[in-house]
Amino acid sequence: xxxxxxxxxxxxxxxxxxxxxxxxxxxxxxxxxxxxxxxxxxxxxxxxxxxxxxxxxxxxxxxxxxxxxxxxxxxxxxxxxxxxxxxxxxxxxxxxxxxxxxxxxxxxxxxxxxxxxxxxxxxxxxxxxxxxxxxxxxxxxxxxxxxxxxxxxxxxxxxxxxxxxxxxxxxxxxxxxxxxxxxxxxxxxxxxxxxxxxxxxxxxxxxxxxxxxxxxxxxxxxxxxxxxxxxxxxxxxxxxxxxxxxxxxxxxxxxxxxxxxxxxxxxxxxxxxxxxxxxxxxxxxxxxxxxxxxxxxxxxxxxxxxxxxxxxxxxxxxxxxxxxxxxxxxxxxxxxxxxxxxxxxxxxxxxxxxxxxxxxxxxxxxxxxxxxxxxxxxxxxxxxxxxxxxxxxxxx
RNA sequence: GGGGAGGUUCCCGAGUGGCCAAAGGGGACAGACUGUAAAUCUGUUGGCAAAGCCUUCGGAGGUUCGAAUCCUUCCCUCCCCA
Numbered sequence: 047x048x049x050x051x052x053x054x055x056x057x058x059x060x061x062x063x064x065x066x067x068x069x070x071x072x073x074x075x076x077x078x079x080x081x082x083x084x085x086x087x088x089x090x091x092x093x094x095x096x097x098x099x100x101x102x103x104x105x106x107x108x109x110x111x112x113x114x115x116x117x118x119x120x121x122x123x124x125x126x127x128x129x130x131x132x133x134x135x136x137x138x139x140x141x142x143x144x145x146x147x148x149x150x151x152x153x154x155x156x157x158x159x160x161x162x163x164x165x166x167x168x169x170x171x172x173x174x175x176x177x178x179x180x181x182x183x184x185x186x187x188x189x190x191x192x193x194x195x196x197x198x199x200x201x202x203x204x205x206x207x208x209x210x211x212x213x214x215x216x217x218x219x220x221x222x223x224x225x226x227x228x229x230x231x232x233x234x235x236x237x238x239x240x241x242x243x244x245x246x247x248x249x250x251x252x253x254x255x256x257x258x259x260x261x262x263x264x265x266x267x268x269x270x271x272x273x274x275x276x277x278x279x280x281x282x283x284x285x286x287x288x289x290x291x292x293x294x295x296x297x298x299x300x301x302x303x304x305x306x307x308x309x310x311x312x313x314x315x316x317x318x319x320x321x322x323x324x325x326x327x328x329x330x331x332x333x334x335x336x337x338x339x340x341x342x343x344x345x346x347x348x349x350x351x352x353x354x355x356x357x358x359x360x361x362x363x364x365x366x367x368x369x370x371x372x373x374x375x376x377x378x379x380x381x382x383x384x385x386x387x388x389x390x391x392x393x394x395x396x397x398x399x400x401x402x403x404x405x406x407x408x409x410x411x412x413x414x415x416x417x418x419x420x421x422x423x424x425x426x427x428x429x430x431x432x433x434x435x436x437x438x439x440x441x442x
Numbered sequence: 443g444g445g446g447a448g449g450u451u452c453c454c455g456a457g458u459g460g461c462c463a464a465a466g467g468g469g470a471c472a473g474a475c476u477g478u479a480a481a482u483c484u485g486u487u488g489g490c491a492a493a494g495c496c497u498u499c500g501g502a503g504g505u506u507c508g509a510a511u512c513c514u515u516c517c518c519u520c521c522c523c524a
Binding site: 202203204205266267276290291293294295296297298299300327328329330332333356359360361381383384394395396397399400401403404405406418431432433434 | 447448469470471472473477478479480485486487488489490491492518519520521
Protein backbone atom coordinates (compact mmCIF):
# COMPACT_ATOMS: atom_id res chain seq x y z
CA UNK A 47 0.00 0.00 0.00
CA UNK A 48 1.57 3.21 -1.12
CA UNK A 49 1.18 6.28 0.95
CA UNK A 50 -0.72 8.24 -1.64
CA UNK A 51 -3.40 5.58 -1.82
CA UNK A 52 -3.64 5.56 1.91
CA UNK A 53 -4.18 9.28 1.98
CA UNK A 54 -6.96 8.95 -0.52
CA UNK A 55 -8.58 6.25 1.52
CA UNK A 56 -8.61 8.21 4.72
CA UNK A 57 -9.59 11.46 3.03
CA UNK A 58 -12.68 12.96 4.52
CA UNK A 59 -12.68 10.71 7.55
CA UNK A 60 -13.48 12.32 10.86
CA UNK A 61 -11.45 9.86 12.83
CA UNK A 62 -9.81 6.48 12.50
CA UNK A 63 -9.21 4.61 15.68
CA UNK A 64 -6.40 3.69 15.67
CA UNK A 65 -4.85 4.82 12.44
CA UNK A 66 -1.74 2.68 12.67
CA UNK A 67 -3.83 -0.47 12.99
CA UNK A 68 -5.55 0.43 9.77
CA UNK A 69 -2.18 0.80 8.07
CA UNK A 70 -1.12 -2.54 9.44
CA UNK A 71 -4.23 -4.31 8.27
CA UNK A 72 -3.96 -2.81 4.82
CA UNK A 73 -0.37 -4.02 4.56
CA UNK A 74 -1.44 -7.59 5.11
CA UNK A 75 -2.66 -7.53 1.55
CA UNK A 76 -5.75 -9.65 2.15
CA UNK A 77 -9.29 -8.47 1.43
CA UNK A 78 -10.47 -6.77 4.59
CA UNK A 79 -13.97 -7.18 5.90
CA UNK A 80 -15.47 -3.73 6.21
CA UNK A 81 -18.62 -3.72 8.26
CA UNK A 82 -21.41 -1.25 7.88
CA UNK A 83 -24.57 -1.55 9.85
CA UNK A 84 -27.71 -0.39 8.16
CA UNK A 85 -30.76 0.53 10.06
CA UNK A 86 -33.89 -0.48 8.22
CA UNK A 87 -36.03 2.18 9.83
CA UNK A 88 -36.28 4.41 6.80
CA UNK A 89 -36.85 3.08 3.32
CA UNK A 90 -35.02 5.96 1.74
CA UNK A 91 -31.33 6.61 1.42
CA UNK A 92 -30.29 10.21 1.78
CA UNK A 93 -27.15 12.18 1.06
CA UNK A 94 -25.95 11.87 4.63
CA UNK A 95 -25.81 8.12 4.46
CA UNK A 96 -24.27 8.25 1.02
CA UNK A 97 -21.21 9.86 2.56
CA UNK A 98 -20.53 6.62 4.37
CA UNK A 99 -21.58 4.40 1.49
CA UNK A 100 -19.20 6.11 -0.86
CA UNK A 101 -16.33 5.53 1.52
CA UNK A 102 -17.28 1.91 1.64
CA UNK A 103 -17.27 1.77 -2.13
CA UNK A 104 -13.75 3.11 -2.05
CA UNK A 105 -12.74 0.16 0.08
CA UNK A 106 -14.41 -2.18 -2.36
CA UNK A 107 -12.54 -0.67 -5.26
CA UNK A 108 -9.35 -1.56 -3.45
CA UNK A 109 -10.47 -5.15 -3.29
CA UNK A 110 -12.01 -5.24 0.15
CA UNK A 111 -15.34 -6.72 1.10
CA UNK A 112 -18.31 -4.76 2.27
CA UNK A 113 -20.17 -6.57 4.98
CA UNK A 114 -23.56 -4.95 5.19
CA UNK A 115 -25.46 -5.81 8.28
CA UNK A 116 -29.13 -5.27 8.25
CA UNK A 117 -30.15 -4.67 11.80
CA UNK A 118 -33.39 -6.54 11.54
CA UNK A 119 -33.03 -7.87 15.05
CA UNK A 120 -31.71 -4.68 16.59
CA UNK A 121 -34.39 -2.66 14.84
CA UNK A 122 -36.77 -4.27 17.24
CA UNK A 123 -34.86 -2.45 19.92
CA UNK A 124 -34.29 0.87 18.27
CA UNK A 125 -30.88 2.53 18.25
CA UNK A 126 -30.70 4.94 21.18
CA UNK A 127 -27.76 6.85 19.67
CA UNK A 128 -28.36 10.55 19.87
CA UNK A 129 -31.92 10.01 20.93
CA UNK A 130 -33.76 11.83 23.59
CA UNK A 131 -36.53 9.32 23.73
CA UNK A 132 -37.12 5.66 23.21
CA UNK A 133 -37.43 4.72 19.59
CA UNK A 134 -40.49 2.83 18.58
CA UNK A 135 -39.46 -0.67 17.56
CA UNK A 136 -40.31 -1.86 14.07
CA UNK A 137 -42.34 -4.83 13.08
CA UNK A 138 -40.82 -7.57 10.95
CA UNK A 139 -43.08 -6.73 8.10
CA UNK A 140 -42.05 -3.11 7.93
CA UNK A 141 -38.40 -4.10 8.15
CA UNK A 142 -38.68 -6.51 5.23
CA UNK A 143 -40.39 -3.95 3.07
CA UNK A 144 -37.82 -1.33 3.89
CA UNK A 145 -34.93 -3.60 3.01
CA UNK A 146 -36.24 -4.33 -0.45
CA UNK A 147 -36.15 -0.72 -1.52
CA UNK A 148 -32.97 -0.22 0.39
CA UNK A 149 -30.94 -2.82 -1.44
CA UNK A 150 -31.88 -1.36 -4.77
CA UNK A 151 -30.68 2.06 -3.74
CA UNK A 152 -27.56 0.84 -2.01
CA UNK A 153 -26.29 -0.96 -5.05
CA UNK A 154 -26.43 2.22 -7.00
CA UNK A 155 -23.37 3.08 -4.99
CA UNK A 156 -21.86 -0.18 -3.82
CA UNK A 157 -20.47 -2.99 -5.89
CA UNK A 158 -22.88 -5.82 -5.38
CA UNK A 159 -20.30 -8.47 -6.19
CA UNK A 160 -18.07 -7.39 -3.37
CA UNK A 161 -20.85 -7.12 -0.87
CA UNK A 162 -21.92 -9.59 1.73
CA UNK A 163 -25.43 -8.85 2.92
CA UNK A 164 -26.28 -10.24 6.32
CA UNK A 165 -29.15 -9.94 8.75
CA UNK A 166 -28.19 -9.79 12.36
CA UNK A 167 -31.17 -11.85 13.45
CA UNK A 168 -29.14 -14.69 11.95
CA UNK A 169 -26.93 -14.82 15.03
CA UNK A 170 -28.67 -12.60 17.53
CA UNK A 171 -31.87 -14.60 17.63
CA UNK A 172 -29.81 -17.68 18.47
CA UNK A 173 -28.37 -16.21 21.61
CA UNK A 174 -29.52 -17.92 24.76
CA UNK A 175 -30.22 -16.04 27.95
CA UNK A 176 -26.91 -17.21 29.35
CA UNK A 177 -25.11 -15.96 26.25
CA UNK A 178 -26.72 -12.61 26.76
CA UNK A 179 -25.76 -12.50 30.40
CA UNK A 180 -22.19 -13.28 29.42
CA UNK A 181 -22.24 -10.54 26.82
CA UNK A 182 -23.71 -8.08 29.26
CA UNK A 183 -20.95 -8.72 31.75
CA UNK A 184 -18.55 -7.02 29.35
CA UNK A 185 -19.94 -3.63 30.06
CA UNK A 186 -20.70 -1.66 33.17
CA UNK A 187 -23.68 0.55 33.81
CA UNK A 188 -21.39 3.41 34.68
CA UNK A 189 -19.84 3.24 31.24
CA UNK A 190 -23.21 3.13 29.56
CA UNK A 191 -24.26 6.18 31.49
CA UNK A 192 -21.16 7.99 30.33
CA UNK A 193 -22.65 8.22 26.90
CA UNK A 194 -23.98 11.68 26.16
CA UNK A 195 -27.34 10.50 25.02
CA UNK A 196 -28.00 8.22 27.97
CA UNK A 197 -26.54 10.66 30.43
CA UNK A 198 -28.78 13.40 29.20
CA UNK A 199 -31.85 11.28 29.39
CA UNK A 200 -30.87 10.04 32.77
CA UNK A 201 -30.29 13.47 34.29
CA UNK A 202 -33.41 14.82 32.68
CA UNK A 203 -35.32 11.96 34.23
CA UNK A 204 -36.43 10.61 30.91
CA UNK A 205 -37.01 6.89 30.70
CA UNK A 206 -34.35 4.54 29.41
CA UNK A 207 -35.41 1.00 28.70
CA UNK A 208 -33.07 -1.79 29.71
CA UNK A 209 -33.30 -3.13 26.19
CA UNK A 210 -31.72 0.10 25.00
CA UNK A 211 -28.64 -0.72 27.03
CA UNK A 212 -28.49 -3.98 25.17
CA UNK A 213 -28.44 -2.31 21.80
CA UNK A 214 -24.77 -1.32 21.68
CA UNK A 215 -23.87 -4.71 23.01
CA UNK A 216 -25.67 -6.49 20.23
CA UNK A 217 -24.19 -4.21 17.65
CA UNK A 218 -20.77 -4.99 19.03
CA UNK A 219 -21.55 -8.66 18.89
CA UNK A 220 -22.31 -8.23 15.19
CA UNK A 221 -18.67 -7.31 14.75
CA UNK A 222 -17.64 -10.50 16.48
CA UNK A 223 -20.02 -12.58 14.39
CA UNK A 224 -18.83 -11.31 11.05
CA UNK A 225 -15.22 -10.95 12.17
CA UNK A 226 -15.03 -7.41 10.96
CA UNK A 227 -11.68 -5.77 10.32
CA UNK A 228 -13.03 -2.29 10.02
CA UNK A 229 -16.33 -0.82 11.03
CA UNK A 230 -17.51 2.16 9.10
CA UNK A 231 -20.07 4.64 10.31
CA UNK A 232 -20.95 8.18 11.29
CA UNK A 233 -19.35 9.94 14.20
CA UNK A 234 -22.40 9.33 16.34
CA UNK A 235 -21.46 5.65 16.27
CA UNK A 236 -18.13 6.09 17.98
CA UNK A 237 -19.16 4.60 21.26
CA UNK A 238 -20.92 1.62 19.73
CA UNK A 239 -18.03 0.83 17.44
CA UNK A 240 -15.49 1.07 20.18
CA UNK A 241 -17.47 -1.42 22.18
CA UNK A 242 -17.18 -3.70 19.16
CA UNK A 243 -13.43 -3.55 19.53
CA UNK A 244 -13.57 -4.51 23.15
CA UNK A 245 -15.94 -7.34 22.60
CA UNK A 246 -13.84 -8.75 19.78
CA UNK A 247 -10.84 -8.68 22.07
CA UNK A 248 -12.66 -10.58 24.74
CA UNK A 249 -13.68 -13.13 22.11
CA UNK A 250 -10.03 -13.50 21.17
CA UNK A 251 -10.34 -11.69 17.87
CA UNK A 252 -8.21 -8.97 16.43
CA UNK A 253 -10.17 -5.79 17.11
CA UNK A 254 -11.74 -3.84 14.30
CA UNK A 255 -10.57 -0.44 13.26
CA UNK A 256 -13.19 2.20 13.86
CA UNK A 257 -13.56 4.37 10.80
CA UNK A 258 -15.83 7.35 11.30
CA UNK A 259 -17.14 9.69 8.67
CA UNK A 260 -18.49 13.14 9.49
CA UNK A 261 -22.22 13.54 9.80
CA UNK A 262 -23.74 15.66 7.12
CA UNK A 263 -26.01 18.36 8.47
CA UNK A 264 -29.51 18.40 7.09
CA UNK A 265 -31.54 21.18 5.52
CA UNK A 266 -31.98 22.94 8.84
CA UNK A 267 -28.22 23.31 9.02
CA UNK A 268 -28.14 22.16 12.60
CA UNK A 269 -29.06 18.57 13.09
CA UNK A 270 -27.66 15.63 11.22
CA UNK A 271 -29.47 14.67 8.08
CA UNK A 272 -32.05 12.14 9.00
CA UNK A 273 -35.35 10.86 7.85
CA UNK A 274 -36.86 11.37 11.26
CA UNK A 275 -35.97 15.05 11.35
CA UNK A 276 -37.38 15.41 7.89
CA UNK A 277 -34.36 17.46 6.85
CA UNK A 278 -32.98 15.12 4.25
CA UNK A 279 -32.40 14.94 0.52
CA UNK A 280 -33.18 11.47 -0.76
CA UNK A 281 -31.22 10.00 -3.63
CA UNK A 282 -34.42 8.79 -5.23
CA UNK A 283 -36.29 12.02 -5.00
CA UNK A 284 -37.19 13.67 -8.29
CA UNK A 285 -34.53 16.03 -9.70
CA UNK A 286 -36.66 19.07 -9.08
CA UNK A 287 -37.03 18.18 -5.40
CA UNK A 288 -33.35 17.49 -4.97
CA UNK A 289 -32.43 20.70 -6.66
CA UNK A 290 -34.84 22.78 -4.65
CA UNK A 291 -33.76 21.25 -1.39
CA UNK A 292 -30.12 21.91 -2.10
CA UNK A 293 -30.96 25.52 -2.87
CA UNK A 294 -32.55 25.88 0.52
CA UNK A 295 -29.57 24.79 2.60
CA UNK A 296 -27.97 27.50 4.73
CA UNK A 297 -24.99 29.19 3.10
CA UNK A 298 -22.63 28.00 5.79
CA UNK A 299 -23.09 24.48 4.55
CA UNK A 300 -22.05 25.09 0.97
CA UNK A 301 -18.43 24.07 1.35
CA UNK A 302 -19.33 21.08 3.41
CA UNK A 303 -21.78 19.85 0.84
CA UNK A 304 -19.26 20.28 -1.96
CA UNK A 305 -16.84 18.28 0.09
CA UNK A 306 -19.07 15.54 1.40
CA UNK A 307 -21.63 15.18 -1.37
CA UNK A 308 -19.57 15.92 -4.43
CA UNK A 309 -16.26 14.75 -3.06
CA UNK A 310 -14.47 17.99 -3.72
CA UNK A 311 -10.98 17.92 -2.25
CA UNK A 312 -7.87 20.04 -2.17
CA UNK A 313 -7.67 22.44 -5.05
CA UNK A 314 -11.21 21.98 -6.23
CA UNK A 315 -12.51 22.75 -2.79
CA UNK A 316 -10.13 25.65 -2.44
CA UNK A 317 -11.53 27.13 -5.61
CA UNK A 318 -15.06 27.03 -4.27
CA UNK A 319 -13.81 28.65 -1.11
CA UNK A 320 -12.14 31.41 -3.09
CA UNK A 321 -15.30 32.11 -4.98
CA UNK A 322 -17.25 32.37 -1.74
CA UNK A 323 -14.72 34.61 -0.11
CA UNK A 324 -14.35 36.66 -3.25
CA UNK A 325 -17.84 37.91 -2.73
CA UNK A 326 -19.62 35.83 -5.31
CA UNK A 327 -23.30 35.40 -4.58
CA UNK A 328 -23.51 32.14 -2.64
CA UNK A 329 -26.68 31.40 -4.54
CA UNK A 330 -24.60 30.89 -7.68
CA UNK A 331 -22.48 28.34 -5.91
CA UNK A 332 -25.54 26.59 -4.68
CA UNK A 333 -26.80 26.37 -8.23
CA UNK A 334 -23.57 24.57 -9.15
CA UNK A 335 -23.86 22.39 -6.10
CA UNK A 336 -27.45 21.46 -6.82
CA UNK A 337 -26.63 20.75 -10.44
CA UNK A 338 -23.75 18.56 -9.36
CA UNK A 339 -25.93 16.56 -7.06
CA UNK A 340 -28.68 16.00 -9.59
CA UNK A 341 -26.02 14.99 -12.12
CA UNK A 342 -24.75 12.41 -9.70
CA UNK A 343 -28.06 10.69 -9.19
CA UNK A 344 -29.61 11.34 -12.60
CA UNK A 345 -27.67 12.64 -15.56
CA UNK A 346 -25.86 15.54 -17.07
CA UNK A 347 -28.85 16.55 -19.18
CA UNK A 348 -31.32 16.18 -16.35
CA UNK A 349 -29.14 18.33 -14.15
CA UNK A 350 -28.87 21.09 -16.73
CA UNK A 351 -32.56 21.00 -17.41
CA UNK A 352 -33.44 21.17 -13.74
CA UNK A 353 -31.14 24.09 -13.23
CA UNK A 354 -32.65 26.03 -16.09
CA UNK A 355 -36.10 25.34 -14.89
CA UNK A 356 -35.25 26.36 -11.38
CA UNK A 357 -33.99 29.70 -12.59
CA UNK A 358 -37.04 30.14 -14.72
CA UNK A 359 -39.51 29.37 -11.97
CA UNK A 360 -37.91 30.93 -8.95
CA UNK A 361 -35.68 33.66 -10.28
CA UNK A 362 -37.87 34.81 -13.11
CA UNK A 363 -41.10 33.67 -11.51
CA UNK A 364 -42.32 31.90 -14.59
CA UNK A 365 -44.39 28.78 -14.58
CA UNK A 366 -42.62 25.45 -14.60
CA UNK A 367 -43.07 23.23 -17.63
CA UNK A 368 -44.66 19.93 -16.88
CA UNK A 369 -46.83 20.52 -13.89
CA UNK A 370 -49.22 17.99 -12.57
CA UNK A 371 -52.61 18.11 -14.21
CA UNK A 372 -55.93 18.17 -12.44
CA UNK A 373 -59.12 17.82 -14.37
CA UNK A 374 -62.22 19.85 -13.67
CA UNK A 375 -65.61 19.93 -15.32
CA UNK A 376 -65.80 22.66 -17.88
CA UNK A 377 -67.83 25.62 -16.73
CA UNK A 378 -68.77 24.09 -13.42
CA UNK A 379 -68.75 26.41 -10.43
CA UNK A 380 -66.52 25.19 -7.64
CA UNK A 381 -65.83 26.61 -4.25
CA UNK A 382 -62.19 27.55 -4.36
CA UNK A 383 -61.38 25.92 -1.02
CA UNK A 384 -62.97 22.68 -2.12
CA UNK A 385 -60.99 22.74 -5.32
CA UNK A 386 -57.66 22.99 -3.51
CA UNK A 387 -58.69 20.22 -1.20
CA UNK A 388 -59.85 17.89 -3.97
CA UNK A 389 -56.71 18.57 -5.95
CA UNK A 390 -54.70 17.45 -2.95
CA UNK A 391 -52.77 20.70 -2.63
CA UNK A 392 -53.66 21.04 1.03
CA UNK A 393 -54.11 18.75 3.99
CA UNK A 394 -57.37 20.22 5.09
CA UNK A 395 -59.84 22.82 4.01
CA UNK A 396 -58.88 24.87 7.01
CA UNK A 397 -55.37 24.99 5.64
CA UNK A 398 -56.72 26.10 2.28
CA UNK A 399 -58.67 28.93 3.89
CA UNK A 400 -55.68 30.04 5.86
CA UNK A 401 -53.38 30.10 2.89
CA UNK A 402 -55.84 31.99 0.76
CA UNK A 403 -56.34 34.55 3.48
CA UNK A 404 -52.59 34.96 3.70
CA UNK A 405 -52.29 35.62 0.02
CA UNK A 406 -50.61 32.40 -0.97
CA UNK A 407 -52.94 31.57 -3.84
CA UNK A 408 -52.54 32.68 -7.41
CA UNK A 409 -54.59 31.55 -10.34
CA UNK A 410 -53.05 32.47 -13.67
CA UNK A 411 -50.90 35.01 -11.90
CA UNK A 412 -53.83 36.67 -10.21
CA UNK A 413 -53.82 36.72 -6.44
CA UNK A 414 -56.98 35.52 -4.78
CA UNK A 415 -57.61 36.39 -1.16
CA UNK A 416 -61.32 35.77 -0.83
CA UNK A 417 -61.76 32.21 0.30
CA UNK A 418 -65.52 32.21 -0.15
CA UNK A 419 -65.13 32.63 -3.87
CA UNK A 420 -66.58 30.20 -6.37
CA UNK A 421 -64.93 29.86 -9.73
CA UNK A 422 -65.40 28.00 -12.96
CA UNK A 423 -63.01 27.23 -15.77
CA UNK A 424 -63.44 27.17 -19.51
CA UNK A 425 -59.76 27.18 -20.34
CA UNK A 426 -56.65 25.75 -18.81
CA UNK A 427 -55.40 27.59 -15.77
CA UNK A 428 -52.33 27.47 -13.58
CA UNK A 429 -52.71 27.39 -9.84
CA UNK A 430 -49.85 28.39 -7.62
CA UNK A 431 -50.10 27.90 -3.91
CA UNK A 432 -47.26 29.30 -1.90
CA UNK A 433 -43.83 29.07 -3.42
CA UNK A 434 -43.70 25.47 -4.41
CA UNK A 435 -47.10 24.06 -5.12
CA UNK A 436 -48.25 24.17 -8.73
CA UNK A 437 -51.14 22.61 -10.52
CA UNK A 438 -52.49 22.84 -14.02
CA UNK A 439 -56.25 22.81 -14.25
CA UNK A 440 -57.63 21.26 -17.38
CA UNK A 441 -61.36 21.66 -18.01
CA UNK A 442 -63.02 18.70 -19.63
C1' G B 443 -42.73 -3.13 49.58
C1' G B 444 -43.06 2.36 51.55
C1' G B 445 -43.11 7.67 50.37
C1' G B 446 -43.19 11.66 46.76
C1' A B 447 -43.69 13.92 41.68
C1' G B 448 -45.76 13.45 36.96
C1' G B 449 -48.52 11.95 31.85
C1' U B 450 -51.67 18.51 28.21
C1' U B 451 -52.16 19.83 21.14
C1' C B 452 -46.10 18.21 16.14
C1' C B 453 -42.23 19.02 20.49
C1' C B 454 -41.16 21.58 25.20
C1' G B 455 -44.30 23.61 28.70
C1' A B 456 -48.45 26.82 31.43
C1' G B 457 -53.23 25.86 32.95
C1' U B 458 -56.56 23.02 39.52
C1' G B 459 -64.67 23.80 37.84
C1' G B 460 -67.28 27.91 33.22
C1' C B 461 -63.87 33.77 30.31
C1' C B 462 -60.14 26.87 27.33
C1' A B 463 -59.47 24.51 20.88
C1' A B 464 -56.24 25.51 25.93
C1' A B 465 -50.76 30.98 27.78
C1' G B 466 -45.54 31.06 26.32
C1' G B 467 -41.53 29.07 23.55
C1' G B 468 -39.66 25.82 19.62
C1' G B 469 -40.73 23.83 15.00
C1' A B 470 -43.64 24.15 10.67
C1' C B 471 -46.42 26.91 7.00
C1' A B 472 -47.77 31.65 4.60
C1' G B 473 -46.87 37.01 3.52
C1' A B 474 -43.14 41.36 3.21
C1' C B 475 -37.82 41.88 2.26
C1' U B 476 -34.44 38.54 -0.59
C1' G B 477 -30.91 34.58 -3.42
C1' U B 478 -36.64 28.95 -2.26
C1' A B 479 -29.79 31.37 2.34
C1' A B 480 -29.43 33.90 7.00
C1' A B 481 -31.42 37.87 9.91
C1' U B 482 -35.81 40.80 10.59
C1' C B 483 -41.11 42.10 10.67
C1' U B 484 -46.33 40.21 10.18
C1' G B 485 -49.82 36.35 10.27
C1' U B 486 -51.39 31.18 10.79
C1' U B 487 -50.75 26.53 13.28
C1' G B 488 -57.46 20.25 15.56
C1' G B 489 -61.74 19.38 11.91
C1' C B 490 -66.04 21.31 9.47
C1' A B 491 -69.60 25.83 3.83
C1' A B 492 -67.18 28.63 10.59
C1' A B 493 -69.88 34.87 14.91
C1' G B 494 -71.98 28.21 15.05
C1' C B 495 -71.09 22.92 15.47
C1' C B 496 -67.92 18.45 16.27
C1' U B 497 -63.36 15.96 18.24
C1' U B 498 -58.94 16.76 21.63
C1' C B 499 -55.41 17.46 27.80
C1' G B 500 -52.65 8.85 29.37
C1' G B 501 -57.32 4.80 29.16
C1' A B 502 -62.23 3.57 31.14
C1' G B 503 -66.14 5.02 34.23
C1' G B 504 -68.49 8.78 37.60
C1' U B 505 -69.94 13.74 40.11
C1' U B 506 -71.83 18.43 38.00
C1' C B 507 -76.24 22.67 34.42
C1' G B 508 -70.87 22.62 33.03
C1' A B 509 -64.53 18.77 33.66
C1' A B 510 -57.78 19.33 31.12
C1' U B 511 -59.18 20.82 36.17
C1' C B 512 -63.12 17.06 41.27
C1' C B 513 -63.97 11.44 42.47
C1' U B 514 -63.13 6.02 41.31
C1' U B 515 -60.27 2.67 38.73
C1' C B 516 -56.67 1.04 35.31
C1' C B 517 -52.08 1.88 32.41
C1' C B 518 -47.33 4.38 31.98
C1' U B 519 -42.84 7.46 33.60
C1' C B 520 -39.43 9.76 37.11
C1' C B 521 -37.21 10.49 42.11
C1' C B 522 -36.14 8.99 47.26
C1' C B 523 -36.15 4.99 50.89
C1' A B 524 -36.02 -0.48 51.52
